[in-house]
Amino acid sequence: MTTCNVCDSTALSGIYESPDNLSITTMNKLIVGKTQVYFCGNCGHLQTSELPNLVEYYAQEYAINLASEDDDQLYKVVNGKPVYRAEHQATVLMSKVKLPARCKVLDYGCAKSPTLRKAMLAHPDIEPFLFDVTDKYIPFWKRFPKMPQWSVHQPNPAWNGTMDVVLSFYALEHVANLREAIGNVKSLLKPGGTFYFLVPNVYENTADFIVADHINHFSASSLRALLQREGFNNIEVDEKAHESAYVVQATLASVVTEDKPASDEIAACREAAIKMADYWKDIVSRIREFEASISEGLVSVYGAGFYGNFIATAMRQPERIQYFVDQNQHLQGIEINGKRIVAPGELPEEVTHLLVGLNPRIAKANIAAISAWHDRALNYFFL
Numbered sequence: 001m002t003t004c005n006v007c008d009s010t011a012l013s014g015i016y017e018s019p020d021n022l023s024i025t026t027m028n029k030l031i032v033g034k035t036q037v038y039f040c041g042n043c044g045h046l047q048t049s050e051l052p053n054l055v056e057y058y059a060q061e062y063a064i065n066l067a068s069e070d071d072d073q074l075y076k077v078v079n080g081k082p083v084y085r086a087e088h089q090a091t092v093l094m095s096k097v098k099l100p101a102r103c104k105v106l107d108y109g110c111a112k113s114p115t116l117r118k119a120m121l122a123h124p125d126i127e128p129f130l131f132d133v134t135d136k137y138i139p140f141w142k143r144f145p146k147m148p149q150w151s152v153h154q155p156n157p158a159w160n161g162t163m164d165v166v167l168s169f170y171a172l173e174h175v176a177n178l179r180e181a182i183g184n185v186k187s188l189l190k191p192g193g194t195f196y197f198l199v200p201n202v203y204e205n206t207a208d209f210i211v212a213d214h215i216n217h218f219s220a221s222s223l224r225a226l227l228q229r230e231g232f233n234n235i236e237v238d239e240k241a242h243e244s245a246y247v248v249q250a251t252l253a254s255v256v257t258e259d260k261p262a263s264d265e266i267a268a269c270r271e272a273a274i275k276m277a278d279y280w281k282d283i284v285s286r287i288r289e290f291e292a293s294i295s296e297g298l299v300s301v302y303g304a305g306f307y308g309n310f311i312a313t314a315m316r317q318p319e320r321i322q323y324f325v326d327q328n329q330h331l332q333g334i335e336i337n338g339k340r341i342v343a344p345g346e347l348p349e350e351v352t353h354l355l356v357g358l359n360p361r362i363a364k365a366n367i368a369a370i371s372a373w374h375d376r377a378l379n380y381f382f383l
C-alpha cells in the first residue's frame with residue numbers, strides 16, 4: 001500500500017500516470033516505468049512512486065555531473081550581469097541565517113557543496129563539515145578555502161549534537177525515507193540549531209511535476225507537517241527568495257508541537273495539483289493528435305531539453321522523429337535515441353512538421369526569431 005512519505009497517511013489519491021511505460025528524469029534521461037503521482041489529502045504532499053530503474057540512473061548521473069562545476073549554472077541575468085546559482089543560494093542563506101563566529105556548518109548530501117564554499121568567502125571563520133553518500137566529490141572538497149571535515153556513506157557519529165547549522169540543497173526531493181534523513185539531521189544539530197534547506201516548488205515550475213527522480217513534491221503545508229512532526233519549531237517556508245524553490249528554515253526544539261494542517265490550504269494544493277496533472281495529460285493527447293494528422297512528410301522535434309524529450313516520450317511513434325533541433329552549440333552533433341541534434345540551418349528540406357519542445361511561454365517568439373526558417377513552410381506544433 002502506498003503511504004505518504006511525509007505523514008504516513010494512506011489517504012493518497014492517484015492523480016497522474018505517464019503515457020506508456022516511459023518516464024523522464026531531471027537530466028532528460030528516459031527510463032522504463034510509469035511515473036505515477038499521488039496527492040496526500042492529510043498533509044498536502046505530492047509524491048511520485050519510485051521507479052526500480054532509478055538506482056541505475058543515479059549511478060550514471062553521478063558520473064556525468066562530475067564533469068561540470070555546479071556553481072557555473074546560471075540562475076538569472078540581473079541588469080545584464082549573470083548571477084550564478086551557488087552565488088544566489090549563498091546570498092540568500094547569509095541574509096536569512098545568523099552565522100556566529102566559528103560556527104559549525106554541515107552541508108548534508110553536499111555533492112560539490114558550491115553554496116557553502118561561496119558562503120565561506122564572506123564568512124572565512126565558518127567551520128565546514130561535508131557529508132555525501134559517495135566519495136566521488138572529494139577532489140572538489142579539497143579545493144575549499146579552508147580544509148573541511150568530511151564523511152561519506154554515513155555522517156561521522158562524532159559530529160552528533162555539535163552542528164550550529166545543517167544545510168541541504170535540492171536533496172530531500174529525491175529521498176523516500178524522509179524520517180531517516182530528517183532524523184540524521186536532528187542527531188547532528190545541537191539543541192536550538194538551525195536546519196536550512198531548499199527543495200523545488202512544483203507549484204511554480206510545473207515541469208517538476210512529471211520528473212521521475214523527484215519523488216517528493218513538497219507544498220508549504222507538507223513541509224511544515226514534516227518538520228513539526230520531527231520536533232522543529234520557528235518554521236519559515238519562503239516561496240519568494242529563490243525562483244521555483246522553497247527556502248526553508250527551522251529550529252530544533254526540545255518539545256514536539258504539531259498543528260493540524262489547514263484544510264483550506266490542502267484543498268488549494270489539491271486543486272493546483274489536479275490542474276497540473278490535467279495540463280500534462282492534455283499535452284500528451286494534443287501531441288498524439290498532431291502526430292496522427294501527419295500523413296505525409298517528415299517529422300522533427302525542436303528543443304533537446306526537457307520539453308523536447310517529453311514530446312518524444314509522449315509520441316506514439318517516436319521513431320518518426322528524424323532530427324532534434326537545438327540552438328545550443330554544445331548539444332549539436334550529439335544524439336537523442338539515435339537521432340542527431342542539428343542547428344536550425346542544418347534541418348533538411350524534407351522535414352515538413354516540427355513539434356516545438358519549448359516552454360510555452362517563450363516558444364512562439366523563439367521560433368519566429370530563427371532567420372534560417374523565415375522562408376520555410378514548416379507545420380508547427382506548440383505545447
Ligand SMILES: [Zn+2]
Nearest residue numbers: 004007040043
Ligand atoms: Zn501526507
